[in-house]
Amino acid sequence: MIASPASAYIHIPFCRRRCFYCDFPISVLGNHQRGETSGTVESYVDQLCEEIAATPKLNEHPLQTVFFGGGTPSLVSVPQLEQILAQLDQHLGIDPTAEISMEMDPGTFDLEHLQGYLAAGITRISLGVQALDDTTLESCGRYHRVVDVYRAVDWLHQVAMPNWSLDLISGLPHQTLTDWEIGLFKAVALHPHHLSIYDLTVEPQTVFAKRYQPGDQPLPTDEQTAAMYRLAQALLTAQGYEHYEVSNYAQPKHQCQHNLTYWRNQPYYGFGLGATSYTQLQRVSRPRTLATYGDWVTEFQAAGGIHSEPPTPTLEQLLDRLMLGLRLKEGISGDEVRSLCDPATWNTLRSALNPHIAQGWVMLEGDTWDTLQRLRLSDPEGFLFSNVVLSDCFRAIDDLIDS
Incomplete structure (x- = not known):
């Protein structure tokens, strides 16, 4: 018997700028536009909802997890988030106790936005910090700075966010083991319920790929990045975080339930530009540009929401x-x-x-x-x-x- 999906991933592709390590399917808005002011975002949200509405309902029960990833989901307006959640709930159902996660980048939202997202139904925040040093952030092409991180975390504490995560990247240019250790202690001092620790991968066609060869200076050596991994494991587990997945640590009862769906190879819906769904033993990927995604949605509607891919052997x-x-x-x-x-x-x-x-x-x-x-x-x-x-x-x- 094929299991029915209980999770949905929603891709929000918009970013202020493209980070130097990023090869995700995104669309750059610049430093000033966001969902409230961008017709591009508004049009995309409408297409996204059209895809959701055209998708055959395969789940026997309401969704247990929803994850807004990107890109930078915290660039959508509160009404746009409400529009997407309403379409999901109307078509697939969302359990009242569902984990609804949203990736947010420091510097792209304020307290009013955060309060609005929570009122709309967000129950878990994943904060894309990546580093707690301005020089490192600048060298990665990040939009935000450390002051934005501390302000965002302060807002999370103000609203008593019951479940929030913090992302860090190891193996960045010029990063030493001491730098990494200092960053880890700074991160733990912010009291996140969950931490995701990723090792830098130099992907083809990125800015970093044009500048660096893996293992060459100023990138740390393989031995140094292995030492960073071991240090994170020792430090974070000593602080009470369970190392429950290769790159993820959680306090008790704060594992990311949505990501467990992936790692347990359970079925899930995927919606939006570049997203992949896994239902009825089929993995289906959407196009990676706004124009091709829009055409794909039109064709998907015309086909009655049917995919032609065969089941996975x-x-x-x-x-x-x-x-x-x-x-x-x-x-x-x-x-x-x-x-x-x-x-x-x-x-x-x-x-x-x-x-x-x-x-x-x-x-x-x-x-x-x-x-x-x-x-x-x-x-x-x-x-x-x-x-x-x-x-x-x-x-x-x-x-x-x-x-």
């Missing part, structure tokens, strides 16, 4: 499950792994993972493969070398497919 489901599930501290259940493996695939997977079990990066709960209850990575070393583990799994299974 079982071996690809297994690879997805490994890639996503091993990001979690809880890992993957043995029964689930077995359900996606025929005998040849099971033996191939065992052979690929056994060297990493010997290294201590992969853990078997249940002691042996025959009694496997859960498969997970160790913390921090297994998490740190997760790409190595997954690459070996993918290569072995690809060889099996080709044989």
Whole structure:
């Protein structure tokens, strides 16, 4: 039986400017426009609602999580946010206790906006801080400065925000281990309920890709970024945060429920430019520019909300499950792994993972493969070398497919 979606991701693509590391599908508004004053934003919100209305209702129960990502969702006006939530609730239903998250960048909202977003239904804020040093922020092309961070956090405390997260990036140009440690202590002192810690990836076609080669100065070396990862794990867990996912830490009862949907490979709706949905074992990606997205919505409406993509093959489901599930501290259940493996695939997977079990990066709960209850990575070393583990799994299974 195919599970029904209980989550929805909404992409808001607008930003003040494009950060130097960013390859997300965004549209730059400049330093002064926002949803209240931009016809582009207004038109996009209307198209977004048209896509929602045209999408077949597959969920058996109201949505349990909604996530507004971007881009910079805090550039939409309160009425525009209300319009999107009303369309979602009317068409798919939103549970009264649902986690409704919104990414917000310091410097793009004020206390009145924050109060309006909460009144509209937002229950969780993800604050895109990235660094707590002005020189580093400037070197990344960020719009905001540290003073904006502290003002935004003060507003979050004023409204007694029950659940908010803070994002940081490690491995930035000129960043030292001492810089990183100071930033972590500053972040913890702000008392977020949740922290997301991302290691810089130099993506093709970004400003950073034109300036730097990975591993070359002024970027930290691989050894230095590994030390930053270990330091964050030690410092944050000592402060009471659970390292529940490769890049995420949470106080008790403050894990991001929406993101757990992804990592557990559960179905979800995706709406908006560049968004991906995963329903009925199909992953469907939307176009990445405003013009092509608008045309796509028109065609989607004309087709009656039908996608033509075939279901994902079982071996690809297994690879997805490994890639996503091993990001979690809880890992993957043995029964689930077995359900996606025929005998040849099971033996191939065992052979690929056994060297990493010997290294201590992969853990078997249940002691042996025959009694496997859960498969997970160790913390921090297994998490740190997760790409190595997954690459070996993918290569072995690809060889099996080709044989």
